[in-house]
Amino acid sequence: MTTEHEGPGTLVILANFVSPLAVDLTEEAVVRRWAEQAPRKLWLTRPGDVLITPTPLSESFRRYVFHRIGVPEKSVDVVTVPDTPHLPMARALTEHNLLEPLRALVNSRPTARLLPTALDEASAALASDLRIPVVPYETGVPSPGTLRTVAAMNTKSGFRAVAQTIGLRLPQGRTCTGAELEQVTSALLACHQQVVLKTDRSAGGHGLHFVSRGDLPPQSPPPPPDSRWVVEEYVEHTRAVSAQGHVSSTRVEVAYDGEMRMSGGSFAGYCSPLRDLPEETRNELTRWTLALGSQLAAEGYRGPYSLDAVSTKDGTLFALECNVRRTATTTAHAMVTRLTGCGGSAWSTGTATTAVPTSFDEAVNHLTEAGLDFQPGGSEGVLLYADRPLDGRSWRYAAVASTHDRLTELEVRLAAALGHGEF
Incomplete structure (x- = not known):
């Protein structure tokens, strides 16, 4: 189960991929492409939760997810916010007259809490308007100073300034x-x-x-x-690595680490935990991540963050950036932990490409016929975790296994089952 669900009450999961925290909202094509990943937040839900998404969820995907996490289909409310250029998703609710219906859902859940993907000013304002706390802030809503810190740390210049003060090696x-x-x-x-x-x-x-x-x-x-x-x-490197930290009111910890799969400088997938990295290099990544978390904690931040870095051939580590929000890997990690009941599995994410456009049910059938479909109570397999892609071919997946070698076998079989793949 995700740490956000350790407390009582239900979650209002705000899949606000449309947020100025990560990119200028005038970059409409980029924002729209990121928003396509919002359906994956359904994996976080429990009975009584509310999911606010910028992308409609297909009935096939809902059935698929709810069957695997053991949640009754009708027990989760889904609010879809239409595409709204240049507006943060939390503000788009008002633009489309969805705030009052959402307020009614929240008022029927006295212990509801808001879980935003990106902690921007609009999401904090929404929580205040709905009179619910933001996960995991003990005092309810983060202070304006904390919000400014989060906004600054999600810039390249803001990260470099802090990284230099805490002694991280930078290009x-x-x-x-x-x-x-x-x-x-x-x-x-x-x-x-x-x-x-x-x-x-x-x-x-x-x-x-x-x-x-x-x-x-x-x-x-x-x-x-x-x-x-x-x-x-540009640092010549052999590995692109990342560690995911978490800040609570009492501690800073590293939740997991892994290797980023890159394509032309862009994030294309992940494999966790890290392996075949010099022990001192991995330890340094851990120390840096904890130091960054301590700095965030001092600014009042609570929740997840990541530190991205590259390792050269001799194991020298260079920090590149941080992401102070839920990242492309947090939901996948929470999903794997929830489905396997432990955090010890090897897992990966990537995109597998079918030769021709395929429906969601057809893609699942391909996995079933290949013996890859992850089922409740299982310990390994493949999951299609972000609904049908717009092109019907580029399927985002998560693979789970007991070892990295077994994980590689599953991904090779997945590529064969769907036609060909990109890992």
């Missing part, structure tokens, strides 16, 4: 405006063969630009002069 780099970007990039390329240009507020690999010495000048139009950027040396 050489500089923060600059759009007007300064070309000059700063040229200066760093004089010292490094390749650099990475990062939009200050971005996530999941969006907003990264890799530039090598001798490349042609960037294409027009240039970025807005007042936009914010971080330019860093």
Whole structure:
């Protein structure tokens, strides 16, 4: 069971992937693509919970999830918020006259609590309006100062500033405006063969630009002069790793770690726990994650966060960014822990691609015929955890096994069962 469900009462799960915390909301295509992942939050529900989602959930997916987590289908209320350009999801509720129906659902649940994916100002304001606490804040709603810290730490420049104060090893780099970007990039390329240009507020690999010495000048139009950027040396590495921390009122801990699967600089999947990494490198990642959590705790933050880093061939670790919110791996980890009853399994996420568009039920049938479909009470198998993709082909999955070697076997069989895969 997820830690959020340890207390009494029901959850109002706000799948606010549409949030200015991670990306500028004018980036409509990116926001819409992230919102497609919202159905996975159904795995967190218990009877009596409310799920607020920007993406409709298919009946097939609902039946699939509820059967595996043992929750009656009609015991969870789902509120769908229509796509609303440029508005945080928590504010879009009012735009579509959904606030009062939501208030009625909350009023019938006296011990309800809000669980946002991203702790932005709009979600905190929604909790205050509904008069319910935000998970896991003992005092109800985080302070304005805590919200400012969360917003700052979800920028590349904000992370670098804090990382330097707590002694994390960083790639050489500089923060600059759009007007300064070309000059700063040229200066760093004089010292490094390749650099990475990062939009200050971005996530999941969006907003990264890799530039090598001798490349042609960037294409027009240039970025807005007042936009914010971080330019860093590109660190040649063999592994991209991440650790997930959690801050409570009494402690800071590392919940799990793993290797990030990357494609062109973008996050494409995860495999946990970490293996085949030098022990000192893994220990350093743990120390850094705990130090970052302690800094967040001092600012009043409570809840999950992650630290992303890369490891060079000799095991030297460089910190790249942090995500102070529920990330692409938190729901998968909670789901695996819930279904297996323990936190000791090896698990992974990725995208498996079918040769032709397939319905959700057809995709499940492929898994069943291949002996891969995870069933209640099982200890290994494959789960389709984010409903049918828009193209009907790119299926997000989670695989669970007792060992990494067995996990690899399952993923190879999954690729064969669906046609071919990307891991």
